[in-house]
Amino acid sequence: IQPSAQNPVAGQRFRHLEWGLINFLHTTDNLTWGANSHGWHAGHLQEPQYSADFGDYLSLVSHLRNTAEEKGVDLIVLDTGDRAEGNGLWDATDPMGKYTRNFYRELPLDILTLGNHELYNGTTARNEFLEMVSFYEGRYLASNIDINVTGDWEPFATRIRKFVTEQQGFRITAFGFLFNFTRNDKNTRVKTAADTIKESWFQEGIRDTDVDLFVIIGHVDIYSIEFTQIFEAIREVHPDIPIQFFGGHSHIRNFRILDNKSTALESGKYFETVGWLSIDGIKAREAPDSADNTSMVVSRRYIDANRVGYQHHTGKNATTFDTPQGLLMTERLAKYRAGLDLDRLIGCAPQDFSLSKHIYPGPQNWYSYLEERILPTMVYSKERGQVPRFIFINTGSQRSDVFKGPFTYDTSFLVSPFTSKFVHAKDIDYSIAIHLRDFFEKDVGPYRSDKSENPLENRQQGAEEVDIQSSPLLVDHRQASLARHKHTKVIGYATTDDAGTDGDDTIHVPLKRYPTPQVIQGNASFPEDWESNPPATIDLVFFDFIAWHVAAGLNEITGTEDYSTKDFLPYMEQEDTMTRLLLDYVAKYWGRDC
Ligand SMILES: Nc1ccn([C@@H]2O[C@H](COP(=O)(O)O)[C@@H](O)[C@H]2O)c(=O)n1
Numbered sequence: 001i002q003p004s005a006q007n008p009v010a011g012q013r014f015r016h017l018e019w020g021l022i023n024f025l026h027t028t029d030n031l032t033w034g035a036n037s038h039g040w041h042a043g044h045l046q047e048p049q050y051s052a053d054f055g056d057y058l059s060l061v062s063h064l065r066n067t068a069e070e071k072g073v074d075l076i077v078l079d080t081g082d083r084a085e086g087n088g089l090w091d092a093t094d095p096m097g098k099y100t101r102n103f104y105r106e107l108p109l110d111i112l113t114l115g116n117h118e119l120y121n122g123t124t125a126r127n128e129f130l131e132m133v134s135f136y137e138g139r140y141l142a143s144n145i146d147i148n149v150t151g152d153w154e155p156f157a158t159r160i161r162k163f164v165t166e167q168q169g170f171r172i173t174a175f176g177f178l179f180n181f182t183r184n185d186k187n188t189r190v191k192t193a194a195d196t197i198k199e200s201w202f203q204e205g206i207r208d209t210d211v212d213l214f215v216i217i218g219h220v221d222i223y224s225i226e227f228t229q230i231f232e233a234i235r236e237v238h239p240d241i242p243i244q245f246f247g248g249h250s251h252i253r254n255f256r257i258l259d260n261k262s263t264a265l266e267s268g269k270y271f272e273t274v275g276w277l278s279i280d281g282i283k284a285r286e287a288p289d290s291a292d293n294t295s296m297v298v299s300r301r302y303i304d305a306n307r308v309g310y311q312h313h314t315g316k317n318a319t320t321f322d323t324p325q326g327l328l329m330t331e332r333l334a335k336y337r338a339g340l341d342l343d344r345l346i347g348c349a350p351q352d353f354s355l356s357k358h359i360y361p362g363p364q365n366w367y368s369y370l371e372e373r374i375l376p377t378m379v380y381s382k383e384r385g386q387v388p389r390f391i392f393i394n395t396g397s398q399r400s401d402v403f404k405g406p407f408t409y410d411t412s413f414l415v416s417p418f419t420s421k422f423v424h425a426k427d428i429d430y431s432i433a434i435h436l437r438d439f440f441e442k443d444v445g446p447y448r449s450d451k452s453e454n455p456l457e458n459r460q461q462g463a464e465e466v467d468i469q470s471s472p473l474l475v476d477h478r479q480a481s482l483a484r485h486k487h488t489k490v491i492g493y494a495t496t497d498d499a500g501t502d503g504d505d506t507i508h509v510p511l512k513r514y515p516t517p518q519v520i521q522g523n524a525s526f527p528e529d530w531e532s533n534p535p536a537t538i539d540l541v542f543f544d545f546i547a548w549h550v551a552a553g554l555n556e557i558t559g560t561e562d563y564s565t566k567d568f569l570p571y572m573e574q575e576d577t578m579t580r581l582l583l584d585y586v587a588k589y590w591g592r593d594c
Helices: 054-071 098-104 122-139 200-207 225-237 307-314 324-339 366-378 409-415 436-442 455-462 544-558 578-589
Strands: 022-027 074-079 145-148 153-155 160-164 171-178 188-190 213-219 243-247 253-259 262-267 273-280 297-304 345-349 389-394 405-408 422-429 490-492 508-510 519-524 537-543
Touching: 022 054, 022 243, 022 262, 054 074, 054 307, 054 324, 098 122, 098 324, 122 145, 160 200, 171 200, 171 225, 200 225, 213 225, 225 243, 225 253, 225 262, 243 253, 243 273, 262 273, 262 297, 297 307, 345 409, 345 578, 366 389, 366 519, 366 578, 389 436, 389 544, 405 409, 409 578, 422 544, 436 519, 436 544, 537 544
Parallel strands: 022 074, 171 213, 213 243, 243 262, 389 537, 490 508
Antiparallel strands: 022 273, 145 153, 145 188, 160 171, 253 262, 273 297, 345 405, 389 519, 422 537
């Protein structure tokens, strides 16, 4: 736990983990290791429920590995990408991710893949390839991605890995997939899953009969069309071999039963969740006394990332839990954070603001505060600051709630990490501009986070539910009944998935989420009576990240092809990213008396 983090609440109760012959420990979308992997490597400092840091996680992995060895079963530790962007430890270094990648290399991952956040930026993609892929070698899987760093295209990482597990001798064939992502830097190439599964290496790979279990790790929503296509391709060849999927990207806890020998697990986001999945009764061909697949049992669990839970599952206490390597990692994280001055106080948030735990629009909603206060005050250009303007930003650019109290340099990256620039379209007819918001709401664009880039399409095609009655995969409900324990409940995830409602390791008071728009709009420099007497033309100011969609919207509204991203010019200075504007706003308006 980091020195500035709070302890998790006492009184939480946990059940024991169900171990199988093969077990998996899964993290995904950890951009934010404030408690987690999207870069919250230092743990969620202001959310005690998720306050474990990366050092604590190393200790957990080490203890669980020892337990696996003692039991003579296998433990596969894996990560399904989006380790890039989203907190100070990643974003405040030059090049970004310099320290984070080093820390990750200490995690003994058996298999890993990458997410879209490793590919938005060319330098990030290149450094991931040079520093992470080469380090993890064959364990880094990227079945549908290529990179060009030398002038020639080459596979980003290993396309397919066949390996035999140490304890039980399971013969595993593993693949790593990214969803059908299109906003990657030009030094990378992402092939669709549909095209990739037609390639000869894939078809040959799945035809090999020397396999007990297929493992597909993906930065892919588990209900996506991509996973369904991969599942069907393997099932065509092997009607009976178990297939285990691990997904990500949509930032949820979820579990899907594809058929009686195949399931998929998604383990949340931001190092709030460590996913556990075990398979028992699975047959290893080389081990004649092992069970056969007809009695296969799968168990899944979503573990909150905090030390209390970790200690429980390892049978350790506060003094025996830390391993030397874990402790050292915690110390080094604190040291590097200090070196980057991440805990520097910028100002004091006057209240809690949330992205979706409070109604939008409303006084506690962060998007409303941005629309009403921050955007109109901060998004200003010397040349055109007097011109009335609509300011649009996509809601996915905001990544974390803001908590009452200290707002640090690090918080600015947790909340708004991206380096998008503000651009503008000049002198647009007001009568056209007012239709843009409706366009954004109907558009399928990269506006949001917390779900697939193409959610409707993916969900509808992927969501043909299995008839679980006729596919009797045994999902393990042997775990102790939750109702027997007394709990001090905290607000958090209350997951319902294909196996029911007993997946959350800690019982939470369900977290409420309110709907939010895809794009928010701040209005600035309008005369007082502008709603009854609007100006003829205004400026539109927006992130370059959504420029293509603004042009598409203007073309659709006007029924022309007059608008193109080439017409959009910078509005502010290059360094005026949203992160920077937020820091300036907090320093100027929030005071420092927390
Ligand atoms: N430069 C960027 C990059 C991404 N976004 C937003 O993030 C979403 C994807 O994030 P996930 O964690 O869900 O993969 C994307 O759809 C955008 O909303 C951004 O704003 N700027």
